[in-house]
Amino acid sequence: MPTDAAYSRYVALGDSQTEGLGDGDDATGLRGFADRLAEHLAHGNPGLSYANLAVRGRLATQVHSEQLAPALALRPDLATVVAGVNDLLRPRFDADHVAHQLETMFAALTAQGAHVATLTFPDPARMTPLARPLTPRVAALNQRIREAARRHGVTVAETGHHPVVADPRLWSLDRLHASPLGHQRIAAALAHALSLPGADDTWTHPLPPPTTPAPTGWRAAADEVRWTAAFLGPWLARRLRGRSSGDGHTAKRPHLTPVRAEAS
Template sequence: MTSYSRYVALGDSQTEGVGDGDDRTGLRGLADRLAERLAAIEPDLHYANLAVRGKLAHQVHAEQLDAALALRPDLATVVAGFNDLLRPGFDADQVVGHLDAMFAALTAHGVVVATLTFPDVARITPLARPISGRVTAMNQRIRASAERHGVVVADTTPYPVVTDPRLWSTDRLHAGPLGHQRIADALAYALRLPGADDRWTESLHPPLPARGALSTAANELRWAATFLGPWLGRRLTGRSSGDGRTAKRPDLLPVRDRRKAPDAATADRPRP
């Protein structure tokens, strides 16, 4: 079994953990969940998360790769490109070219790298149907690039459960807590971690009841007004949800200490 002691996560909002917690209480997310699982195997694991929401693939490449290499990880996850899918000028070759460059640089330094494929967003929201072809094109290129560089792929695309609304937050752009856990489990399984299995592929029960056409249309209109409109507004004004933000965990820190250390305000109090 391969043992990991230094895990670094690169990416955008999914890796940062948006949808799993909030900015007031703190974000968890797929990378935190994977780090906790790794730490159960290797208690001395150190973990850094360089991801920032809203970043495009070229920004993840330009802003996070050098910082990741400087941390000398033995394991890295690279998950980026979903924000690019939604842009008018999407170019699958260009986007995956940035992922390919990150895969090449990290594996050249002996890092074990893991990544994901993306679900068909049209099965999450019908309004996204026009970009289904983009998802297919990007996933094909991610698989090919990963094969070239020996990158581990958690191929989530074939499984219907990944588009179950119960795995997604209300904005339909970010996984919810259950979705982040399933992604972390998929990565653990792809990395062949002890105790990992393929239960993450199983459908949720009970199945969701079918929606009628009128209910579906009303739901789509509410989603467009609540989430799509503001997103388009940011695009038109050149703003990003990541403006002014920095990585939540830029340094390699012990996972076990972060989770289990006593609170500084109470550590020295005598027990009753």
């Protein structure tokens, strides 16, 4: 496996998590785990260039059809491919179809000489009980991701099963996107899986105890009602209208440009 000093062109493909939702905003700019991973890489390689082709709301098929060809044209030596969560939320989810889209991207990128990394997904029921019907879907997709990755020498960051991933502080208010701290942990998980210098397993460690106790009883129930009204309801309304959160959005960083190393 190359060291980080050997990587000179990093390209990220995916949906809203890779775009960076939950870490910054559209007015001030999104950061996200891919930006943070690029910054980590830049510590060992000041000449690193980075492109982020991800667009929020994209299904795995759309990531494949819209982002793979531009990614190949950039000739990356490192690529991250993270997609499938938007598919999990659709009524007619097909784990085999999603895995096929991911594997096609794995195959094309590795055949061109890129080292590819991906990750597994946590069970969303650990963040909200209303998501319990998604548990078997997540398990099925994760297993297929592992199998496809094994066939193509793709590095997998196993972010799904560590207890810390259920800590609410790692998630934004919508419980779908990581918070800044969550994005930091995802980047650290990928850096660790890639065996980058300075990376270790501290991303799996629990956070310090919260300063305020988690709500229980009627307060917890009230939180679920507020979450449904603020996030689940609008998401369902978009689906019924055939709209996506990504409508009108394009890749935030479509070209390879230099990266400045950051302290965190």
